[in-house]
Amino acid sequence: MGNNKSLSGPKFHSRFLPEEQAELDRLFAALSPGTGSTGALSRSFSLQELKSYVGEALPPEMVTRLFDGMRRVDLTGKTRGPSESVSQEQFTATMSYLLKGNAEEKSLVILKMITATEGPVRAGEVQKFTEGLVGAVEHVLVHRQELRGWTRRRFQGPLAGVGGLAAQLLSEMKLQGGQKFPEPQWLDCDCDRAVIEDWVFRAPLVGVFLSVVIHRGFLLLSPSLQPAPLLPERHVGLGGEVESLLDVLSAVYLGAQLRGEQRQRWRLLFSSRLHGQSFAQLCGRITHQGPCLALLQDRDGHVFGGFASCSWEVKPQFQGDSKCFLFSIAPRMAVYTHTGYNDHFMYLNHGQQTMPNGLGMGGQHGYFGLWIDSDFGKGHSKARPACTTYGSPQLSAKEDFLFEAMEVWAVEEPSELQRVKKSVLDVDPEARILLEASGRTRHSEGLSEAPDYCSDDPGS
Structure with a gap:
């Protein structure tokens, strides 16, 4: 962690299966209609074209961040600054890092989504990014009608809803010197690449949320690219509908603590x-x-x-x-x-x-x-x-x-x-x-200890 590796150089290879790459190629073609005349590699898309394609599925700020992350990818190591449009190679590389990459590769793209400059970013900028990411997840689930029976934004206050889940994710970050985020006095602290990489590793929901934003925002259709549902299906039964103490984001958070089959x-x-x-x-x-x-x-x-x-x-x-x-x-x-x-x-x-x-x-x-x-x-x-x-x-x-x-x-x-x-x-x-x-008691209740069917051994 913390080395000088960048999103550049000739060694990049897509990790996607052939059918997954075909789906990304289809998406890129839809994003870049009519641009270029000498083949797919010369084509590119602009921010306006990306916003037009995504429509209202994602908040505009998150669409801009995704675009900035892609256009700032330098695959040659020779570019003097970010391009004004996104090439197919930049698009595929970014998708590969965000959907298939490790914590180091995800953190590199996250930094490019936050700032165009090299070097550390302020903790306050990471906080703004995280709140935008959590808000985008809730937004796209609402837009795609994938709430599965849950409602949004039940709680009020600075640490509720989007702010509450963002604060929880940021609490996993260890700033330089071992200070814990997000205490207000640390918002001006620098977060370098090693800090962001460690955070993405400690808070896996950050990577999951980026995947959901891409999958559901761009509507990727390949079955192998479909993420597991973030929300469990909410079943109340015949007793009638009732407002839950959980809302969308708190259900997402609790579900993330459980095994896959329990979600x-x-x-x-x-x-x-x-x-x-x-x-x-x-x-x-x-x-x-x-x-x-x-x-x-x-x-x-x-x-x-x-x-x-x-x-x-x-x-x-x-x-x-x-x-x-x-x-x-x-x-x-x-x-x-x-x-x-x-x-x-x-x-x-x-x-x-x-x-x-x-x-x-x-x-x-x-x-x-x-x-x-x-x-x-x-x-x-x-x-x-x-x-x-x-x-x-x-x-x-x-x-x-x-x-x-x-x-x-x-x-x-x-x-x-x-x-x-x-x-x-x-x-x-x-x-x-x-x-x-009637004054009668259950003499057997609590006196005969029933067998315990819960065990740390998954085979028991």
């Missing part, structure tokens, strides 16, 4: 807005449903939650594994993973007198990183200075909080083994309520 389709298991303020309903709907995301919004507007990598089970023991994590969506986006300190990943208990009743993740009894009390509507996030299990700070605005809404999304279909484990009382939480109201 395909999310099923709403529980919503306090649909199913009521009931802990019994929560337990009945989320147990034995496979991995899921639980999130809530406190009365101060903070949105946060946790990922359960295993099916929830009602029992007085900790459960789960090291793939669990806690997260924050508002007022800032962040994910907090296992520290290795203990194995207090998940806890769900109800109807016992000797053990705490509620849903918890991380920490210990009475001091969870995230706790939802069985007296539904209140909880705590006691993490001073940090949650022992996940290293997370206090997620809620107040240590002991009241919350407005809670929802749980399944990210995988449960296995047949998980399905058959659900008892009648699990399937019908109203039956549990009637049982408890």
